Amino acid sequence: MKNKTIAILENRAGEQLADLVRKYGGTPLSAPALAEIPDIDPALITSLINDWQINAPDIFIFQTGVGVKALFATTDTLGITEQLKQILESSIVIVRGIKPSSALRSYKVRIDATAGDPFTTTEVLTELDKYKIKGKRVAVQRYGDVNLELQQALDTRGAIVTEIATYRWSLPADTQPLVDLMDALDAGKVDMVCFTSASQVYNFFTVAEALGRHQALLAALNKSMVASIGPVCTVALNKFGIKVDVEPQPPKLGPFITAINSKFA
Numbered sequence: 001m002k003n004k005t006i007a008i009l010e011n012r013a014g015e016q017l018a019d020l021v022r023k024y025g026g027t028p029l030s031a032p033a034l035a036e037i038p039d040i041d042p043a044l045i046t047s048l049i050n051d052w053q054i055n056a057p058d059i060f061i062f063q064t065g066v067g068v069k070a071l072f073a074t075t076d077t078l079g080i081t082e083q084l085k086q087i088l089e090s091s092i093v094i095v096r097g098i099k100p101s102s103a104l105r106s107y108k109v110r111i112d113a114t115a116g117d118p119f120t121t122t123e124v125l126t127e128l129d130k131y132k133i134k135g136k137r138v139a140v141q142r143y144g145d146v147n148l149e150l151q152q153a154l155d156t157r158g159a160i161v162t163e164i165a166t167y168r169w170s171l172p173a174d175t176q177p178l179v180d181l182m183d184a185l186d187a188g189k190v191d192m193v194c195f196t197s198a199s200q201v202y203n204f205f206t207v208a209e210a211l212g213r214h215q216a217l218l219a220a221l222n223k224s225m226v227a228s229i230g231p232v233c234t235v236a237l238n239k240f241g242i243k244v245d246v247e248p249q250p251p252k253l254g255p256f257i258t259a260i261n262s263k264f265a
Contacts, residue, residue, distance in 0.1 A: 001026035001264045004191040007181055009033040009200040011172070012066075013253060017194065020257040029190065031181040032172050033200040036066070036144075039168040040074050048139075048164070049080050052087045057162065058136040059092045061124065061150070064143040065099030067166035071141065072107055085109060091139075094127050096120075100141075118230065118250035121149045134158035144169035144199055149232075169199045171206065178207045185220035192225040192245070192260060196253075198236035205240060218242065227260050229253075 002025030008017050011032040018028035062068050075081040085107065092112045095101045097119030101111055113130065115123035138159040140150065146163070154161050172178075184190050195201055208217040221242050228234040228244045230251030237244055246263050248255035 001261050004264060005029055005189060007031060007190050007193040009194065009204065010196045011035060017253060024261050029184065031177040033178060033203040035170045035172040036167050037170045040070050040166045042074055042078055045074050046078055049083050053083060056087045056090050057139040059094060059138045060088060061094045061138065062100040062104060062141045063096045065103040067141045067143050068100045068103035070166040071164060092131060096124050120230065121147060124150060125153050139164055141166060171203050175207050178204060182208060182213055182217055185224060186216060190224050192227055193221060194227045195233050195237060196229040198233050201236040201240065229256055
């Protein structure tokens with residue numbers, strides 16, 4: 001990707017991704033499309049803990065490290081972390097990958113099952129296949145938006161689901177970088193656009209729609225090259241009619257950058 005301009009819509013790991021682009025000689029163009037907004041209600045968490053001390057969930061599913069940390073930070077503040085740990089001790093704990101595993105282990109929480117690489121909902125459901133969940137109480141730590149694929153699968157299997165909201169995704173307060181990216185795309189100054197979540201896709205088009213630039217953005221993206229971090233993101237891009245040129249295996253930042261570099265090579 002030497003001398004190529006690579007647009008990055010990532011927020012939290014945006015600088016890490018930009019550094020990797022620079023390492024390969026590319027020029028990163030940052031246009032964050034997401035903002036993480038805290039969305040944890042201490043009163044609700046207190047109510048859930050009180051309820052769970054009587055009717056503990058049979059299964060907990062933790063999806064992100066950020067969400068686990070937000071949950072325990074709240075219970076620490078409320079002084080009810082030990083109660084939560086006791087509840088988890090009596091339940092099956094399933095995690096979606098390395099980051100939630102690490103966060104839980106820092107609190108010495110036992111983990112019963114970890115979704116395999118590449119740590120998507122498909123691998124979570126594979127772990128769930130090992131348990132009978134019809135009529136069981138399942139608590140799901142939500143991230144960003146509701147994981148519809150997981151929710152529908154749990155409903156189909158007859159689980160009784162409680163969601164634990166910890167944070168939500170929103171448009172960034174400053175959307176001008178996204179507008180600037182649209183201008184750069186229209187001018188043919190971007191060689192590849194990198195999407196690292198489905199929500200980035202929706203937010204980018206939300207901004208474009210508000211400016212009457214939906215069709216122009218679609219055309220510009222299909223004239224450029226597009227990289228998707230993984231299958232969920234690719235599905236979102238395809239819904240808008242965008243062809244995907246790069247999708248790494250596994251869906252991680254390192255392989256993502258390697259795949260992008262290989263595409264240009």
